[in-house]
Amino acid sequence: MTTGPLTDVLRYTAFSSDPSGGNPAGVVLDASALDEERMLALAAEVGYSETAFVTAGDTAGRRFALRYFSPLAEVDFCGHATVATAVALAERIGPGELVFDTPAGEIPVLTAADGEGALHATLTSVPTxxxxxxxxxxxxxxxxxxxxxxxxxxxxxxxxxxxxxxxxxxxxxxxxxxxxxxxxxxxxxxxxxxxxxxxxxxxxxxxxxxxxxxxxxxxxxxxxxxxxxxxxxxxxxxxxxxxxxxxxxxxxxxxxxxxxxxxxxxxxxxxxxxxxxxxxxxxxxxxxxxxxxxxx
CATH class of the missing domain: 3.10.310.10 (Diaminopimelate Epimerase; Chain A, domain 1)
Known part of the structure; x- marks a missing residue:
């Protein structure tokens, strides 16, 4: 029996540079072929509080559609999974400005390396x-x-x-x-x-x-x-x-x-x-x- 394709899930911890600290998040950089049921199942399988799914993207324009799933349900916005996804992308396409289109709205993110060479991300929220x-x-x-x-x-x-x-x-x-x-x-x-x-x-x-x-x-x-x-x-x-x-x-x-x-x-x-x-x-x-x- 086959119920779906194999999917690479990256695992990052956010708000820490120590793997033993921070909040772990799953990151799927290409979820364009996944439906909601599959994303929810993957989030449950990963078991972290959130897994982020990049469902569409323009690498040249550095703009991406992002969805978030906990093990039980979709969530409109998740900060630690946003930071994790931004750093994962920065490692692959270079630091700089990103824009995430999320169910909560547009989230600009600036990624950069600090003085110790560690990548960090600054997200700008929707109006609070x-x-x-x-x-x-x-x-x-x-x-x-x-x-x-x-x-x-x-x-x-x-x-x-x-x-x-x-x-x-x-x-x-x-x-x-x-x-x-x-x-x-x-x-x-x-x-x-x-x-x-x-x-x-x-x-x-x-x-x-x-x-x-x-x-x-x-x-x-x-x-x-x-x-x-x-x-x-x-x-x-x-x-x-x-x-x-x-x-x-x-x-x-x-x-x-x-x-x-x-x-x-x-x-x-x-x-x-x-x-x-x-x-x-x-x-x-x-x-x-x-x-x-x-x-x-």
Missing amino acids: RSRPAEEAELAAALTALGWERADLDPALPPHVAFGGVHHLVLAAAGRDRLADLAYDFDALAEVMRRYGWTTAQLVWRETPDLFHARDPFPVGGVVEDPATGAAAAAFGGYLRTLGLVPEAARVVIRQGEDMGRPSELVVDVDSRDPRVRVTGRAVSLGAPSVTGSRAV
């Missing part, structure tokens, strides 16, 4: 926005997480933020609360599906320009993301909406530390621009795997 979380949303999320209202930082109010997809933003009052993450997976997944959230972004503010984050992703079949670029973009919009950053500011988000996969996301926010820029390195996890079906 943020609104206060409604009482019913907050109550349901806190119950699923096992958090109390006293666990929250009153200076950083709960919001639903958008940077391509929606994220619930909850700020913990202390680092200990963030470190102790033992939530009801099924209950939080149901809450997130009900309200259309992709992750719950849980943060703790160490300094005005340094935050720690954890991002449960049960709607994608994943307990937690070690680095979430889409949530970082949305969080930049959250900070801008609340007036918590100056006219132009850079903040750093450290994520994945409690999982043993440390990641660093650099977020640039400009109060005059609703778009947010998110920068991170990415590194290959080895030779591409060939996945798919063989005749048996």
Whole structure:
């Protein structure tokens, strides 16, 4: 029996230059012959929180159509898989500007090598926005997480933020609360599906320009993301909406530390621009795997 062609899947980790850190993503650079069912099956087989599929592209024009699949469903936008795909392309066609056409909209990405020769990518999000979380949303999320209202930082109010997809933003009052993450997976997944959230972004503010984050992703079949670029973009919009950053500011988000996969996301926010820029390195996890079906 044959159910589909063999497909090369590249494996990168994003928001780290260390293979043991960051958030792994699958990358398929030629998915032009794959339908949605096949892409979803491949994402489930790869098993990472996201796999990105380049479904069309113009190498000369450096413009590509990109889709993202978790093991359970398609997602409109994924930041770490965008960074991984951009670096994979830069390794093959050279650093420079790229444009990705995604279900969330156009995402420009600038790729370059830093002083150590490592490639990094800076994505520019679609316009961000943020609104206060409604009482019913907050109550349901806190119950699923096992958090109390006293666990929250009153200076950083709960919001639903958008940077391509929606994220619930909850700020913990202390680092200990963030470190102790033992939530009801099924209950939080149901809450997130009900309200259309992709992750719950849980943060703790160490300094005005340094935050720690954890991002449960049960709607994608994943307990937690070690680095979430889409949530970082949305969080930049959250900070801008609340007036918590100056006219132009850079903040750093450290994520994945409690999982043993440390990641660093650099977020640039400009109060005059609703778009947010998110920068991170990415590194290959080895030779591409060939996945798919063989005749048996």
